[in-house]
Amino acid sequence: MASSGLSWELEAHPTLPKGKTVAVVVLDGWGEATPDQYNCVHVAETPTMDSLKNGHPDTWRLVRAHGHAVGLPTEDDMGNSEVGHNALGAGRIFAQGAKLVDLALESGKIYDDEGFNYIKDCFAENTLHLIGLLSDGGVHSRLDQLQLLLKGSSERGAKRIRVHILTDGRDVLDGSSIGFVETLESTLSTLREKGIDAQIASGGGRMYVTMDRYENDWEVVKRGWDAQVLGEAPYQFKNAVEAVKNLREETKCSDQYLPPFVIVDDNGKAVGPIVDGDAVVTFNFRADRMTMIAKSLEYKDFDKFDRVRVPKIKYCGMLQYDGELLLPSHYLVSPPEIDRTSGEYLVHNGVKTFACSETVKFGHVTFFWNGNRSGYFDSSMEEYVEIPSDVGITFNVKPKMKALEIAEKARDIILSGKFHQVRVNLPNSDMVGHTGDIEATVVACKTSDKGVKMILDAVEQVGGIYLVTADHGNAEDMVKRNKAGNPALDKSGNIQVLTSHTLQPVPIAIGGPGLHSGVRFKRDVPNGGLANVAATVMNLHGLVAPSDYEETLIEVVGN
Ligand SMILES: O=C(O)[C@H](O)COP(=O)(O)O
Ligand SMILES: [Mn+2]
Ligand SMILES: [Mn+2]
Structure with missing residues (x-):
């Protein structure tokens, strides 16, 4: 019997036999x-x-x-x-996740639930980091959901926000990442006009940075960690639109495979490494390509790569990505x-x-x-x-x-x-x-x-x-x-x-x-x-x- 009292036993088919391969x-x-x-x-x-x-x-x-x-x-x-x-x-x-996040944002329930309240504690003194896929593909994430989350978080006390973008070109046309970064920049500049210190802090192509799946290649996640957490990457730029345009030209990489970059200030210092006390949200709703980064952000014992510095953060997934591992333990929206x-x-x-x-x-x-x-x-x-x-x-x-x-x-x-x-x-x-x-x-x-x-x-x-x-x-x-x-x-x-x-x-x-x-x-x-x-x-x-x-x-x- 299932725990709900339902029987697991299925009726035999009236005509078709059991036992076939x-x-x-x-x-x-x-x-x-x-x-x-x-x-x-x-x-x-x-x-x-x-x-x-x-x-x-x-x-x-x-x-x-x-x-x-x-x-x-x-x-x-x-x-x-x-x-x-x-x-x-x-x-x-x-x-599915896409729909559940839409509903939670629309009703505002996302801001009442445990996950958001967990990270909110960090808003007064520390930075809110948002990491995820930047496109309107709707497979792993959606730009409009990120924009709503930025707005909602800033209205609820987030004063310093850093976005770590992963360019797409896989669920959307190659080359479209430039437009998505421009749109995000304009959303962030609206926040800045309201006195919020909001910027893109790092980036890279989704297939080369962060979004590996099923433990195929931990190096992908490490490249993301280095840029997002340590503020280190082979390329530095003052702004993300310039970064994506230049890297497409210079490296001839498509959006999916752009190398990692960090955004630096006038002194060449990374603008948004993740440090003790910060809140981190991975804003993809889909699980497979978030499980590995979730492990690296959440697990104390972790031997897949040298994290060098492990900041004490409050980490939340958009959804819980693995129902068996209960990973991550905090999330903004309950999965289906x-x-x-x-x-x-x-x-x-x-x-x-x-x-x-x-x-x-x-x-x-x-x-x-x-x-x-x-x-x-x-x-x-x-x-x-x-x-x-x-x-x-x-x-x-x-x-x-x-x-x-x-x-x-x-x-x-x-x-x-x-x-x-x-x-x-x-x-x-x-x-x-x-x-x-x-x-x-x-x-x-x-x-x-x-x-x-x-x-x-x-x-x-x-x-x-x-x-x-x-x-x-x-x-x-x-x-x-x-x-x-x-x-x-x-x-x-x-x-x-x-x-x-x-x-x-x-x-x-x-x-x-x-x-x-x-x-x-x-x-x-x-x-x-x-x-x-x-x-x-x-x-x-x-x-x-x-x-x-x-x-x-x-x-x-x-x-
Ligand atoms: O993750 C991917 O590779 C693509 O975004 C979607 O492909 P899949 O749904 O076939 O995995
Ligand atoms: Mn498929
Ligand atoms: Mn596919």
């Missing part, structure tokens, strides 16, 4: 869009994915992966890995309570589960899938394997990434017969798509397709079932488009490469020798989304999903 494959960033030269999924040779689609209307369809279907504030919000995998794993749609996920139900119902990806996506099929919880529900029933990702490169350099290693691992596990569910994330189309390198993204898609084939061949051998889907779009549209859907040109007449995710739906396909011959996709769930997948997977394991889960996508017809 079910491979669940998530292609990261693989959407469906009109075929043209910027649709890398279309341009790439993808015979396996094509064969699942063509001529199979009963076992292939599209599902929604953006906006309200995954708990985001508006239909203009593209999908992302966090909300996508949360929906896939939890089988229900939860209002994603409970009773499918993974937890399945282990309670005897479904042995294996999950695997490479480091950069490992937490997606484990942590996000399980409702932002790290660790196992039942270590005797589960095994999670992480294949180390390449470190220190942009993934267009090695677009095959570790897809085939992940697929080989999945194949071996399927053939071993030790697990009922074998779940993987193949990262290529997303990670390479984010680099904006169209040629490399084509290779990425082709490689993922090969990975799918390897897994499907193993499913075939053991008489199992497969379900192949994706978490959101990316590689299927690599260009910014105008309203008519044609590539939008910049002032010089060049296309603008789209590094971000998209609003496109994603495919879902089922099959395999173990799939009952009467199973097909229902025709009365036209708006089905990622949250409908969990009930579908439960059916494939011979179980009926809990009644409050989004409905299954499949039915059994005939005898």
Whole structure:
């Protein structure tokens, strides 16, 4: 029994048997869009994915992966890995971080809650530092939320504020960081007119400074620490707009990869290192790329890099980023309570589960899938394997990434017969798509397709079932488009490469020798989304999903 008194036991499916091997494959960033030269999924040779689609209307369809279907504030919000995998794993749609922060700011509740009151103590004598991603991408953070927080904090006593920016160019167009820094500068100058000492103190590109994930490369977090806490960086500037413009020119780095810089005063002294007594807020709402910095700011015992000086601060996350580690212990807004996920139900119902990806996506099929919880529900029933990702490169350099290693691992596990569910994330189309390198993204898609084939061949051998889907779009549209859907040109007449995710739906396909011959996709769930997948997977394991889960996508017809 669950602690709430609810039973974990799931009803047996009336027709579909238990005990089959079910491979669940998530292609990261693989959407469906009109075929043209910027649709890398279309341009790439993808015979396996094509064969699942063509001529199979009963076992292939599209599902929604953006906006309200995954708990985001508006239909203009593209999908992302966090909300996508949360929906896939939890089988229900939860209002996500972006939305919860909007509501807390709108109602002012954010200022009444424990987190803000905890940091407020520092405002009279010390500095409030805000660290996070500066863009309106809405995946990890949003500029308008930062602006509201700046306003709200200053109205509630913050007299000295330092913002440590991380430039984006990944969830938004490359080059847009200059505009975002200009907007932030103007917000800060309004505060200065009101007598508040508010400035940008440091910065760097999100992929090179601070926002690593799943412990892929602690050097990234260290570079941030040095700039934000110690006030040390290889580049110094008097102002942040100048910094971003110069560094883009001089280093030829894109927004995502700008080197760290600090803002200095006329004497060359950093304007905002973090010191004893200060308050620090990491203003990203999304968890994966904040967990590492949260550990470095919060943990007393910490051996991932030499912090040199560990200031005594009051630290607060925008959200609590890890519900299992309770990290950080103070936060401004409570995260969505994603409970009773499918993974937890399945282990309670005897479904042995294996999950695997490479480091950069490992937490997606484990942590996000399980409702932002790290660790196992039942270590005797589960095994999670992480294949180390390449470190220190942009993934267009090695677009095959570790897809085939992940697929080989999945194949071996399927053939071993030790697990009922074998779940993987193949990262290529997303990670390479984010680099904006169209040629490399084509290779990425082709490689993922090969990975799918390897897994499907193993499913075939053991008489199992497969379900192949994706978490959101990316590689299927690599260009910014105008309203008519044609590539939008910049002032010089060049296309603008789209590094971000998209609003496109994603495919879902089922099959395999173990799939009952009467199973097909229902025709009365036209708006089905990622949250409908969990009930579908439960059916494939011979179980009926809990009644409050989004409905299954499949039915059994005939005898
Ligand atoms: O964190 C990232 O890499 C991007 O902002 C979003 O990509 P993801 O949602 O696929 O991880
Ligand atoms: Mn993703
Ligand atoms: Mn992505």
